[in-house]
Amino acid sequence: MKVSITVNGKAVSGEIEGRTLLVQFLREGLGLTGTHVGCDTSQCGACVVHVNGKAVKSCTAFAADLEGAKITTIEGMNNADGSLGTVQQAFQDHHGLQCGFCTPGMVMSSAALLAENPKPSEDEIRHYLEGNICRCTGYHNIVKAVLAASGQDADQIAAE
Amino acid sequence: MHNFEFVKPSSVADAVAALKDEDALALSGGQTLMPTMKQRLAAPSKLVSLTGIAEMQGVRQSGGVLEIGAATPHAVVAREAAAVYPALAALAGGIGDPAVRNVGTIGGSLANNDPAACYPSAALASGATIVTNAREIAADDFFQGLFSTALEEGEIITAVRFPIPQKAAYAKFEQPASRFALTGAFVAKYAGGVRVAITGASEDGVFRWSEGEAALSSNFSPAALSGLSVSADGMMGDLHGTPAYRANLVKVMTQRAVAAAS
Amino acid sequence: MPKDSGIGASTKRREDVRFLSGKGVYTDDLNLRGQTYAVMVRSSVAHGKIVSIDTTAAEGMPGVVAVFTGEDFKDVGGNPAGWLINSRNGEPMREPKRPVLAHGKVRHVGDAYAAVIAETYQQAKDAAEQLAADTEIEELPAIVDMAAALADSSNRVHDEIPDNQCFDWGWIEDNRAAVDAAIKNAPHVTTLELVNNRLVPNAMEPRASIGEYFPGTGDYKLTTTSQNPHLTRLLIAAFVMGIPENKLTVVAPDVGGGFGSKIYHYGEEAVVLAAAKKLGRPVRWTAERSESFLSDAHGRDHVTKIELASDLEGNFIAFRTETLANVGAYLSNFSTATPTFLHGTLMAGPYKVPNVYVNVKTVFTNTAPVDAYRGAGRPEATYSLERVIDKMCRELNLDPFEVRRKNFITTDMFPYTTPVGLPYDTGDYHATLDKAMEIGDVAGFASRRAASAAKGKLRGMGLSTWIEACGIAPSHLVGVLGSRVGLYDAATVRVNATGNISVMVGAHSHGQGHETVFPQIVAEKLGVPESSVEIVHGDTSKIPFGMGSYGSRSLAVCGVAVTKAIDKIVAKGKKIAAHMLEASEEDISFADGKFSVAGTDKAKSFGEIAFSAYVPHNYPLETLEPGLEETAFYDPGNFTYPAGAYICEVEVDPETGKVEVCSFTCADDFGNVMNPMIVDGQVHGGVGQGIGQALLENTSYDENGQLLTGSYMDYAMPRASDVPFYKVDYSCQTPCTHNPLGVKGCGEAGAIGSPPAVVNAVIDALHSGGHTHVKHIDMPVSPSRVWSAING
């Protein structure tokens, strides 16, 4: 069957099977390998993308179910000139990533959080990231990055 | 995952018709069904998506009843039920994580009846009515043990009606790995009495804690439960908690729910 | 003023830009023309005899291009153990062959006995399912419990090993009698039996490998998720497949975390290479997470009895431990070193205890192989020590801070050789303890405890003072200890004609930030901008050699190799400058990126020297070679010994047993620090994993050897909401005395020091609530375990 969706602002369509997962469509069909797969039980969040503006685990969505949807992946988060977007830049500034594998999902979840809640508290950030597992950072700098991306004084909040 | 035919009808009638095929299954948010299919524990020949059916979406209030379309995602319930039935909204807002809540639905959760799921306790404690394409089922009759419900083959939940309580709260103790309920207590106080439903604890799935209900119906306070003790018999035991531990949580979580509701 | 570039600056990581833009390239991201997909067929039973495998149906399925079974690899070599350990009686360890694919028997759930290669992943998966159905395995009783395994010689993981024991190791055997006597005569002995829980490393990127074969040249290429591509090449070449090293390239591109689990060579790597050769097409394999749970090497899994003999004031007299260490079904590459030389040699801690004896019996079981996981042996040692010291303090009613203080090795005692044989070069354990107490506000604890009590919570504080041996490792030492390899590292500094610099390093970055930190060092030493330095790593065809990244060794070993290569570059540069400036070499000095002639204003910039090296129009060729490229191998003279003090505060909810970590304070001594931002991150990550081990992570096999915690549904990974902001300090610095950077390594510290601090805090909380009958709770200290202990 065929599916037509918009990915990072570009209309795309492709032949898929019923079972084709959104993440497979992105990685294998479109070569957008920034979205990662870290588990097979829908828990790690490495695969989080935005579907019509909302965070969704692309490993737990069928491409066939998304006809007409607008998808944003990590590849769509940079500014038009290629520089890092606000959330991405905050992750770099605050060393919110190490191996980078959880990072695309973390950034997408964090961006979704900030869209819903522009000034989240530390606690709200930690809970919002419940479905994003990072093995490298101990989360400290991820939480700081999100605080900073929301314009708060991350260093001061972390020190309290 | 085995391959299957994918259809996305736009009405309940079409969905019911599509589900007549042998081995056809309803797909709602897919947050339970898809992991199951990845493990090849379910292998439907056809998936009938319910997410394109407008009449199965949304949160509406009429009189003392809150009706939620079965294909409404948890996140929508968390947002839109907040004013009318805050305890239910809070429960929905505590399921899984944001990405799961954006997609997973109340209908899928009730139909699946996972013994550690949250919604079944709300439905049971609220004395909700499960509306299907064919009939209306009282929550007391709907849940029939682990992963089993009163639904017939091919029958789909279209909506759930919750009588709005005077006071209610849900207290969830999370299983440390899955973050489902290791034990969760939903307490709802109505003019006719208090209902308490417990999820996560029993080998038989969600259940009403009748001693707790009786005690709270005469005195709606945590202290009313102090004298009660919950038997470990019939409680689940696993890596995450012994039966005795879960029995303890039944009481503690109910007390906390009452405190939060008061 | 903090520096903004060079050594000691918190330079932002350049690699982040690609990771944050979705432009990283991990193994599974590659897409090769003509590629095929491999799926492993894994045992669903823990122990069984393979009666028959009928491959015909699977071979006939759509898209299937090849099927391999253990039979196909029975004549190639086994995947070896890297360290030969001798038992107390002098016998060498028992070393069963670890085949590429199980042959004859399967020995753990997840043991791969066949592989199916097909045009698509789904086809391979379908055929693998078919093959499993067409395989007959006669199930044998599973051997899971270590003590039972040793006791029952009728049931054997490996038929040739009667008691399932790999070795029975004593350290130091000659001291045993003296230690026994010291304990016997001591005024007080504290005994503790504990379990160091088995962990699944869970790097977020599952393992993946791609094999390629180029028939025109006979060359092989393996792209794989490895922390040490050269070691993998060596193992495949020399032991497993016999491919000459110069015909095999191993590439580890971006790697999504390792924590030990990607040090080792795994059978899948050999399978994709063999299949690529047979098919003449690339063959790719990527683990599903459930496969990772079953087949990645796990960590820890010790059962230990530790005794601490002391006087009544808490002065340590002796430590004695008996440990059963699970190695699982097969020996993985470091699995014999981890419970021995990375563990037993640390059993003196940072303390001046005169008597220490360690006994370790390693046991084969029908479980996944166990090997080094972040910290590797040292967390096990630290946990045993710091828990038993805490217990002693309670028994003797002594202050745990004071007890540490009075037993610490003092600064005037270095170099100090412990009774378990390690020569500590330097340290200041009092300083880190004082620092931790200050930033952890130990003085204010009583009021925090009262505030918790007002909320119905029990607050506890736990301390752990840890030390490790890292910068792995001096070859002369590890050779004596049984290592079959040397543990030096190598680097090549290539100055290109236009002055920019490529540095080929043997260390591999899978999150540690080498691409940023190594240029900081190079730039500072050569006086060039960081942006002109690029790091090349992870490709055996491009780098001289390397033993990889683990054991906090990247900087302390490979980083030093880089500086040695730079020294050679400077020396060569001086020669060139002498020629260009018509001066004698001895008169040339190098500073701030300039070669100048002493006492004159004659100078050449680094760039001019580089250019000249490649445009040598008038070089005296007998004495001056063109080119500016130097390689250095560096083998450390000693381990490095980072140490520190960790303080954890928890709140326990007595009604549910839930433990919340309220604060975690680290005061470490890592010697000199190259990039503080990255050091912070390393400590955070390690502490996060340590809190995970202490409170959440449980790897549990049932009596049939089925893994009960085989997914994130049951294996509790630490999440953002499980941990606090950490307080991290490394201002107490006693630079390492034997490497020119003065660095000690910081990668494992957090994971080593933190678990006992957490558990000690929980016990403290329970005692404060009057639950003084609780002497110990095994990790993970889960709510159910805490509640059961309170109510037990």
Ligand SMILES: Cc1cc2nc3c(=O)[nH]c(=O)nc-3n(C[C@H](O)[C@H](O)[C@H](O)COP(=O)(O)OP(=O)(O)OC[C@H]3O[C@@H](n4cnc5c(N)ncnc54)[C@H](O)[C@@H]3O)c2cc1C
């Ligand atoms: C990471 C993660 C964490 C989670 N945490 C929690 C948690 O804390 N608490 C909790 O309660 N749940 C949790 N869940 C489960 C989640 O709430 C699911 O969304 C829900 O249980 C199933 O809803 P769904 O819409 O996704 O159903 P699906 O997965 O689409 O379907 C589930 C089953 O119900 C059937 N079905 C679906 N809709 C209907 C219908 N309308 N009528 C009849 N049958 C139907 C399907 O055929 C299928 O058998 C979690 C899930 C994940 C992945």
Ligand code: FES
């Ligand atoms: S890949 Fe783990 S949640 Fe999607």
Ligand code: FES
């Ligand atoms: S940065 Fe490695 S898993 Fe998060």
